[in-house]
Structure formats: structure tokens, C-alpha cells
Amino acid sequence: MLRTAARARRAAIVAAASLLLSGCTVVAPGGVGTPTVPVTRAAQDELLRSAEHRLVVDCLRGRGITLSARPRAPDDDRVFRAALFGAGPRELSVTLATGATVTAHEDGCLAIARQRLYGDQRRWFRAQVTVDNLRAEAQARMRTDPAHRAALARWTRCATPPLGPRPDRPAPAVAARCDRESGLDAVRKRLEAAEMAEVRTLHRDELATYRQLRDRALRRAAELPASGPPVERPHLS
Amino acid sequence: MKRLLATAAAALLATTAGFALAGSAGAAECPSGEFCVWQEANFGGQRANWSGDDGWWESWISDTDSSWANHGISGPGIKDHVRVYESAWQGGSMTICLAPGQEVGYNGAANDRGDSHTWATGC
Incomplete structure (x- = not known):
């Protein structure tokens, strides 16, 4: 019963959020309040980080979980991790030239937030993991x-x-x-x-995809409506 | 404290072979907010985990690392990516860089090579 309620709530929030996001893409060019993407790389990174964080918090709230600083008992942490990082099979997978196969789940709030921000989480995952590991x-x-x-x-x-x-x-x-x-x-x-x-x-294709999806995410992030209630910052020492 | 406990657990368990094998489904058994490294592939065997940096992994895990998971929590201004290096004090080459939620069950090239890691805002 609780599960069904949580699922229904999650679906409602997902629907509301996508309406909000798709609605926000219709912005009159040059109109009043047109969102602007910052110029510096650092400010862009921070914008993406904040937007992703807000989408994650919304998604977790939809699953009845609050992102908080307090430590969790092992069982609670397992539930929290499954909500944030996902569970089940590792659907996202990229094998790098270095030999590492990097994987992640598609059903966690982190992946769902990225799907909303970048538009295509599988393409984004491949591009991001590759570009992150060029060095x-x-x-x-x-x-x-x-x-x-x-x-x-x-x-x-x-x-x-x-x-x-x-x-x-x-x-x-x-x-x-x-x-x-x-x-x-x-x-x-x-x-x-x-x-x-x-x-x-060698990876010019992944680099091009990375830039393309990042630009899209920056526009989406700039268009995200003002934040809801203040969010407690997660603890990470 | 966590670190102390982990050390004590490691010392205790160093004498017993193969324990706490991770389940095959679901996220790797790694606490939220931490970076975890296992001695065996596919998140098996003895595990080390850190919420902060470590410039010189303890001898039981350095150069015996075989799988990795970043369960860091993202947020504005938070260092949530993990860079793993093949030498102590972040020296030598970076073997892998992981964003939050990313896991590596096995790496033929970087297997048994890690010596240190650092959290960063990016890779």
C-alpha cells in the first residue's frame, strides 16, 4: 500500500517536473527573464551541479526520502543508496581503453536527474565517462x-x-x-x-557529444524555476 | 573513528580469507558518502572505504585493489569525484576517475595498482 502510494507520488512528481521542464524550454528569444548561461567554466559547472542536486532532491522526496546530513543505520543507508544510485542490473556500462568497465544503474534518482538535465542518459554516460578518463x-x-x-x-x-x-x-x-x-x-x-x-x-566523437549534451544541460539548468524549500547540504568530509 | 574501525577490522580479517562477498545484483555494498575499494573483482573480498582523501593506502589494500565504487553524495561546491593514483601522495599516473554512482567491477590494466586517491570537483 505504502509502496503503491510512493510509486504514484513519484509518477506525479516525475510528470510535474517534465511538464515544468518542457514548459520552460519555450522562451521567447530576448524576452524579459530569458535565462542566461554563465560564461566561465567554473560558473557553468556550479550551475550544472546545483541543477542536478535540485532534481535529485526532488526525485528523492518523491520516494519519501530526505537528503540529510545525519548518519544512517546500515539498513536505512541501503534503502537510501538504492533510491539515489539505483538497484538491480547495472544498465549503464562503458569499457574504457584502459581496460576498466565503468557501470551505473539507470533507475536511481541520480540517473533520473541526469536524464532530465542531459536528455539522454545513455549517451551522456558514455561521453562523460570517456571524457572524464581521457587523462x-x-x-x-x-x-x-x-x-x-x-x-x-x-x-x-x-x-x-x-x-x-x-x-x-x-x-x-x-x-x-x-x-x-x-x-x-x-x-x-x-x-x-x-x-x-x-x-x-581518438575520442573526438565522444568529445562532440559531451559538448552538445553539456550545452543542452546548461540551457535546461538556467531555465529551471527558482528553488523550492531550502535543502540541507549533504555531509561529505 | 570510522577509519580506526576499518583498520581494526582489516587487521582482524587479514587472517581470514574471502569474506563479505557482494551480491551480484544491486549497488555495490559501499556506504553512502564513501569511496570503496575491494581486494577482489566484482566487489568481493576485503573492502576499504574512505569519506576523505588518503595519500597512502594501507599495505593490505595498496596494489591489491581489484574493484572500486564511488558512493559520494553530490551537492553544490562538494568534491564528489574520486581520482585514483598508482603511487602514494597522488603521484605517478591516474588509473581511473569516477563520478558519484559509478562502479568498476574489474580492470585488467589498473588491477592491483592503486596506492592513493583524492576527492575532487571533477576529473
Whole structure:
């Protein structure tokens, strides 16, 4: 009974929110109150973050859950996680060039908020995970470069004490000195820049999708109506 | 305190093999607000979890990490992405960057490679 009520409430909120969102896309060009997308990257990121947060809070409220700072008992936390992150099969999945298969659920409030903001959560997931890991991919490619291997061998010799085996983890000061003396720092900087350019070319399609969906989300975020009741900030130390 | 408990639990459990295998369905068993790392693939075996940064993972989990989950909670101005590095103090290469809700059951390349992680507003 409770479940049915919650489901009905959720459906009503979803319907109301989509009406609100689709209604808001009809904005007269140049009209009074036309929403504007901020210019700086930092302000854009913050706008997307706030919009996603509000959509998540609305969705959770529809499931009878409040996003709060108080710690939860393990069972409550399990219910909360299922509502926020989703449950069941991991429908969203991307295998990166680095070998990692990144997955997420489609039915959690986080995924639902992204669906509303970005329009197509599967395309967004693929683009976002790929773009977020371009640096990791460039660095993985860099490690196979002979110049990097040679510099790393020099670094290892530098960090190995004259007597006895190399400590598992050299002191930070020793590591910093060896970074400089072996040339590893310089080699990394040079190779990483080249590999980043290479992986950006390899993933130009995902980058284009990323920009396209992000622009759409920025417009939607700017058009979101003023916030409802104040929301308690989640705890994350 | 959480960290202390985790350490004590880890020390205790280091002597017993394979426990707390994650269920195959549903989100990985990782508390909300935390980043979790498991010794085994598919969120199995011993688990380490952190709500903050750790520049040098304890020896039982460093270079033995096989699956990962970011259960951070997003919000305005909150660092909710996790960057994992192959060396202590965020050194060497970044092996993976995860947004909240993202999980990796296995990674052939970054398996048993992580040494540190940091929370960030992005990747």
C-alpha cells in the first residue's frame, strides 16, 4: 500500500517536473527573464551541479526520502543508496581503453536527474565517462613509451639506497629529488601533452557529444524555476 | 573513528580469507558518502572505504585493489569525484576517475595498482 502510494507520488512528481521542464524550454528569444548561461567554466559547472542536486532532491522526496546530513543505520543507508544510485542490473556500462568497465544503474534518482538535465542518459554516460578518463588513458599510453620506461628506470636507480633494497615507498623528499634528477618529471610533461592531444583526436566523437549534451544541460539548468524549500547540504568530509 | 574501525577490522580479517562477498545484483555494498575499494573483482573480498582523501593506502589494500565504487553524495561546491593514483601522495599516473554512482567491477590494466586517491570537483 505504502509502496503503491510512493510509486504514484513519484509518477506525479516525475510528470510535474517534465511538464515544468518542457514548459520552460519555450522562451521567447530576448524576452524579459530569458535565462542566461554563465560564461566561465567554473560558473557553468556550479550551475550544472546545483541543477542536478535540485532534481535529485526532488526525485528523492518523491520516494519519501530526505537528503540529510545525519548518519544512517546500515539498513536505512541501503534503502537510501538504492533510491539515489539505483538497484538491480547495472544498465549503464562503458569499457574504457584502459581496460576498466565503468557501470551505473539507470533507475536511481541520480540517473533520473541526469536524464532530465542531459536528455539522454545513455549517451551522456558514455561521453562523460570517456571524457572524464581521457587523462587516465593518455597516462596509460605514456607508460608504454620507451623514453618513459628509460626515465622510470633512472628514477628507480636514484631512489634505491646504495646498500640494501629500494624501500617500497621512498620518502617524499627523495621521490621529489629523483623526479628531477632522473628527468622523469620532464619526460612525463612532454609525453603527456602529446598523448592527451592524441586521445582527444581518438575520442573526438565522444568529445562532440559531451559538448552538445553539456550545452543542452546548461540551457535546461538556467531555465529551471527558482528553488523550492531550502535543502540541507549533504555531509561529505 | 570510522577509519580506526576499518583498520581494526582489516587487521582482524587479514587472517581470514574471502569474506563479505557482494551480491551480484544491486549497488555495490559501499556506504553512502564513501569511496570503496575491494581486494577482489566484482566487489568481493576485503573492502576499504574512505569519506576523505588518503595519500597512502594501507599495505593490505595498496596494489591489491581489484574493484572500486564511488558512493559520494553530490551537492553544490562538494568534491564528489574520486581520482585514483598508482603511487602514494597522488603521484605517478591516474588509473581511473569516477563520478558519484559509478562502479568498476574489474580492470585488467589498473588491477592491483592503486596506492592513493583524492576527492575532487571533477576529473
